Amino acid sequence: TDSADALASWSNTGNNVDVCAPGVNILTTARGGGYGYGTGTSFSAPLVAGVAALVVSANPSLTGAQVRDILKQSADDLGSPGWDPSYGWGRINADKAVLAATGATPTDTTPPASTIAAPLAGGTVSGVATIAVTATDDVGVTKVECYINGALAGSSAIAPATFPWDTAAYANGSYTLQARAYDAAGNVGASATVSVSVQNGVPDLTAPTAQVTSPANGSTVTGVANIDVSAVDNVGVTKVECYINGTLVGTSPTAPATFPWNTATYANGSYTLQARASDAAGNVGASATVSVSVQNPVADTVAPAVRITSPTNGVTVGKSTKVYVLATDNVGVTRVDLLVDGKFYATSALAAPVFSWTTSKLSRGSHTLQAVAYDAAGNTTRSTVVTIKK
Incomplete structure (x- = not known):
């Protein structure tokens, strides 16, 4: 062998070789x-x-x-x-x-040999990585240690050994790994250092920004109004919510979003609108509030009042007479009909019409008059029946 214990090129090999000895230079x-x-x-x-x-x-x-x-x-x-x-x-x-x-016991002065087998030098790790260490000794390895940037990170009584490394607990950047192996004689062998890069995803702590873009603050809305919401995020918006007076009324998975608002189902008055936007990390951003006024027409449920002012009940009329009707309404009278003996006789668009009534074709005896008043909402009222004689 040579000085590095490499086999000389001219050496004999085979089944009869017992030992080798230095023979070069x-x-x-x-x-x-x-x-x-x-x-x-x-x-x-x-x-x-x-x-x-x-x-x-x-x-x-x-x-x-x-x-x-x-x-x-x-x-x-x-x-x-x-x-x-x-x-x-x-x-x-x-x-x-x-x-x-x-018969003496030789003194063990040979330190163990240790190696970082994984991760590889120059590699990138994330999450929970495994540091694998191999170690050998002429007598036996009694302990293996793992160091990260010079700090002890794990110990094992056997070799080879693996050490889980939760890289999420370390800031992104470069780190140096090294192993040390021990034997019973106290000899320590340190491995070559291995440099790796920790690269974990940076937590998203930024909340989205949301805004109610329509209707405008201080405006008046009627009927079906659209609530328009815009939202932006450093990573991405995953949900947009719309609130009216603090109550959730709509959700959209995308931004911008539009929420139809049927204001007719709300009483007239002031309302507060707000939007909230969420991202995948669970961050939530709320918009500034927008105050609007709902002002829808109030449904007319009041029927007109109507009466026949002349002729009066019980009078006797001749061949023709004038029938005076007076009708009133909280909004306005749109039509007045005159009924004779319960049947339609004439109509007028006036609230106080005067109907000319020809009685020549009526039989002698008692007959009835009644007026019916209408308003634009379809409310109707029938007057008290007036009975006259011919």
Whole structure:
């Protein structure tokens, strides 16, 4: 192997490889004196022999097979875990081999290796992200810690480990992640740092702006009036509501919106209009109030008053006579009819008409007169019946 424990290109591989040893650029004595560097099995093999000699000198009672086992068991594992055809059981380790020969426990000075496996460097995270950490040690990992911007964010007694990271609790921006792994000897191995960006949606705290654009403040409305509402929001309006005197009268999912108002179902008087707009975040914005006056025509339910002023009840008339009628109304009389013996005789558009009545075709005896008055609303009144004689 070379100084980086990489396998030399000229190395043998196969099922008979037990251990490997440094054999690239090995400092050694040179012929004729001095020192030089050499490469090849001529340099790696003597190193194995030298370690074997140290083992025997530490414990002369060892057999050759025992020395061989110690060299394999104390080697630093390289390549695939355990034995492999390239490195065998690993690169020889003189210190561990001598300690194994004497039965002493070697001092563990090798820190664990740890890595942030996720998220990837330069990535963007949001919501609840998972920080995945891997860690290995020559003896065993006893603890793994996760740090965010240098602050401890989680700890685990096993490796690999995952740590949930609620990024919503952090402001948007760049953060540095690092892992630290511990072993039983107290060695600590820190991972390379990983920089990631937190990018969560910013909460919408801005309420929509609403306005009643029609009718105008102080105006008078009649019949079916349209209440026009405009609304805007930094993200979007999801609902518009219309209120009359604080009572909800209409809802629209879009803005601007128009709400028909049948004012005829409201008593004449003053009313307050207001709009409210909502957005998806639940923010609500209320408009300024608008005061308007409802002024619809009042329905005429009062019937006219009517009476026959002449002839009077019980009088005797000749072949022709004048019938005087007087009608009054709170708004106005539109028509007066004269009935003779209960049948229509004549009509007039006057409120105080005078009807010419020819009685020549009537039989002798008693006959009745009655007037009927009308107004524009269709209200009617019949007068008291007047009975005359012919």
